[in-house]
Every structure is written in structure tokens, then in C-alpha cells.
Amino acid sequence: MQIGELARSTGVKIETIRYYEREQLLPVPQRTDGNYRLYSPRHVEQLRFIRYCRSLDMSLEEVRLLIEARDAPAGSCLTVNALLDEKIAEVDARVNELHKLQDQLRQLRGLCQQPDEVKTCGILMELNRSARIDKAQI
Amino acid sequence: MQIGELARSTGVKIETIRYYEREQLLPVPQRTDGNYRLYSPRHVEQLRFIRYCRSLDMSLEEVRLLIEARDAPAGSCLTVNALLDEKIAEVDARVNELHKLQDQLRQLRGLCQQPDEVKTCGILMELNRSARIDKAQI
DNA sequence: TGAAAAGCCTGAAGTGGCTTCAGGGTCAAG
DNA sequence: CTTGACCCTGAAGCCACTTCAGGCTTTTCA
Ligand SMILES: [Zn+2]
Ligand SMILES: [Zn+2]
Ligand SMILES: [Zn+2]
Ligand SMILES: [Zn+2]
Numbered sequence: 036m037q038i039g040e041l042a043r044s045t046g047v048k049i050e051t052i053r054y055y056e057r058e059q060l061l062p063v064p065q066r067t068d069g070n071y072r073l074y075s076p077r078h079v080e081q082l083r084f085i086r087y088c089r090s091l092d093m094s095l096e097e098v099r100l101l102i103e104a105r106d107a108p109a110g111s112c113l114t115v116n117a118l119l120d121e122k123i124a125e126v127d128a129r130v131n132e133l134h135k136l137q138d139q140l141r142q143l144r145g146l147c148q149q150p151d152e153v154k155t156c157g158i159l160m161e162l163n164r165s166a167r168i169d170k171a172q173i
Numbered sequence: 174m175q176i177g178e179l180a181r182s183t184g185v186k187i188e189t190i191r192y193y194e195r196e197q198l199l200p201v202p203q204r205t206d207g208n209y210r211l212y213s214p215r216h217v218e219q220l221r222f223i224r225y226c227r228s229l230d231m232s233l234e235e236v237r238l239l240i241e242a243r244d245a246p247a248g249s250c251l252t253v254n255a256l257l258d259e260k261i262a263e264v265d266a267r268v269n270e271l272h273k274l275q276d277q278l279r280q281l282r283g284l285c286q287q288p289d290e291v292k293t294c295g296i297l298m299e300l301n302r303s304a305r306i307d308k309a310q311i
Numbered sequence: 312t313g314a315a316a317a318g319c320c321t322g323a324a325g326t327g328g329c330t331t332c333a334g335g336g337t338c339a340a341g
Numbered sequence: 342c343t344t345g346a347c348c349c350t351g352a353a354g355c356c357a358c359t360t361c362a363g364g365c366t367t368t369t370c371a
């Protein structure tokens with residue numbers, strides 16, 4: 036199976052597949068005489084594994100750790116658990132941030148019901164005011 | 174006021190301030206004889222404006238648009254309203270994604286109560302299973 | 312007075328996770 | 342034999358910064 040078919044059957048772009056190979060997340064495939072990459076079912080699985088982890092918001096570094104853990108079946112899965120706990124905490128924190136952001140954005144949006152002139156626009160006035168009194172403090 | 178004081182009084186790193194200048198988000202400051210940047214209160218306000226917009230998750234390109242709108246007080250604020258509406262929709266969508274992600278992560282985490290061997294770890298087994306049946310489809 | 316320390320300068324490169332581009336080579340069909 | 346689909350490589354671009362290398366200016370204080 037060459038790279039185009041792998042791409043089609045996983046929904047991953049060709050360039051991304053080559054990128055994962057460079058990053059050593061996918062094992063180096065065989066080559067044809069014409070230097071085309073040749074993939075096996077094992078590659079399909081590994082690529083899907085990567086994409087599934089990515090869909091769970093894992094970084095490539097974290098995916099690398101998971102692959103390592105998975106391929107050392109004698110070890111314990113402590114690191115896997117820790118990684119997931121950390122990820123859950125991260126996502127929870129991000130959701131909280133975004134909830135606050137939603138409130139702020141909606142409140143700001145409410146300050147301009149119908150488009151006025153810039154001079155009197157509640158949104159721009161509030162943005163300027165916030166800048167002056169330094170509401171930011173991220 | 175030189176760059177260090179501006180940085181201290183706004184909480185923005187010196188390198189970031191210089192970066193904003195390169196990106197033409199901050200007006201070019203005066204210079205001393207020794208080529209040090211000299212800022213005015215106007216710069217402080219503009220920098221705070223930028224950071225407040227950034228804290229609302231605006232991109233620098235969007236901040237640029239807001240600054241333009243603000244500085245053309247004769248125009249209408251239609252673009253500002255549209256920008257905010259779009260941003261609100263983006264954040265809402267992201268929050269929904271993250272809620273789904275929270276569910277998935279918690280469910281996955283529940284598959285390994287106490288750290289086993291890798292061979293029998295419910296988390297790794299599920300990751301492998303998901304890869305095989307292609308649950309991903311991001 | 313002279314040297315160390317603190318502050319500032321520039322341009323370039325690095326970050327992550329890809330995507331895009333330029334400039335080719337390989338292979339099957341007509 | 343040529344067209345077009347497919348593949349190759351290495352380099353650069355994206356965003357919003359951060360870091361680094363190497364050097365200049367100003368203040369401090371012994
Ligand atoms: Zn809320
Ligand atoms: Zn308005
Ligand atoms: Zn919620
Ligand atoms: Zn486990």
C-alpha cells in the first residue's frame with residue numbers, strides 16, 4: 036500500500052504522514068524500486084493510534100510516550116494514568132477559562148445593539164476603558 | 174519611559190513589546206541619544222488595549238482591525254460587531270468540543286482504576302481498540 | 312577613575328503541528 | 342511517446358511569541 040492509499044484510508048494528509056515519519060512517530064516504511072514508500076497494516080494501525088490520541092488533544096510528545104508505554108508490555112502503566120490525569124486537568128482548566136471568556140464576550144457584544152458610529156460604539160468605548168484601567172491582567 | 178519600565182508597568186515582556194513594534198501594532202517610539210526606545214503614556218494605553226484584546230482571544234490580525242476601527246471615528250462599527258459575533262461563535266464551538274473531550278477523557282481514565290501491567294491496562298487496550306476500529310474521525 | 316552590573320540594542324533561529332511550495336522523478340494508460 | 346496521476350525531497354511559511362548570540366549604553370559604587 037503506498038502513501039496515497041494510506042492517506043485515503045485514514046483521512047490523514049500525505050504531507051502529515053511524511054511529517055510523522057520524520058518525527059519518528061511512524062516506523063520507516065519499505066520502499067519500491069522507484070523509491071515509493073510501501074506501508075503495511077501495522078502502519079495503518081499506528082497512524083490511527085496517533086490520530087486518535089491527537090483527537091484527545093495529546094501533543095505529539097505525549098503520543099510518543101503512549102506509544103513507548105504500549106510497546107513495553109512488561110512495564111506498569113503509571114505514566115499513562117498520570118498523563119491522562121494531567122490532560123483532564125488541563126482540559127478542565129481550559130473549559131473554565133473559555134466559560135469566563137464567553138461571559139466577557141457576550142457582555143461586550145451587548146454594549147452595541149445597533150451599529151452606531153465608531154465614536155459612540157459601546158464596544159469600542161469599553162475596550163478603550165478596559166485598556167485605561169488595566170482590567171486585563173491575564 | 175524606557176522599555177523596561179513599560180514592560181514592568183504592563184506585565185508584557187520586553188521582547189513582546191519589540192515584536193509588536195515590528196508588527197506595527199505599536200507606533201514607533203522616539204529614541205534617546207544612546208538609541209534606547211522612549212515611550213509615552215499613549216504607548217502604555219495602546220499596549221494595554223492590545224493585551225486586553227488578546228485576553229479576549231483576538232488574533233493580532235483582529236486586534237489590528239479593532240485598532241483601525243477605533244482610530245477612524247467617523248466610520249461605522251459594523252466590522253467590530255461582526256468580529257465579535259464571529260469570535261463568540263468560535264468560542265462556543267470550542268467549548269462544545271472540549272465538553273465532548275472531557276467526557277471521552279474521563280471515560281478512558283475510568284478504564285484503569287489501579288495501575289496494572291501495561292499488558293492488561295484498560296486505557297491502553299481501549300486506545301488500541303479505538304485505533305483498530307477507527308473511532309477517531311476528527 | 313575604572314570596572315562591574317544593569318539595561319538596552321539587533322538579527323536570526325526556535326517552538327508545535329503541521330501546510331505549502333518549488334522543482335523534480337516514476338509509472339500506467341492511450 | 343506523451344499525458345496525467347502519483348510520488349519524492351528540502352526548504353519555507355503559519356502564529357504569537359521566546360530564546361539566543363553578540364554587542365552597545367548607562368548607572369553604580371569601590
Ligand atoms: Zn458562564
Ligand atoms: Zn457599535
Ligand atoms: Zn460547560
Ligand atoms: Zn492502566
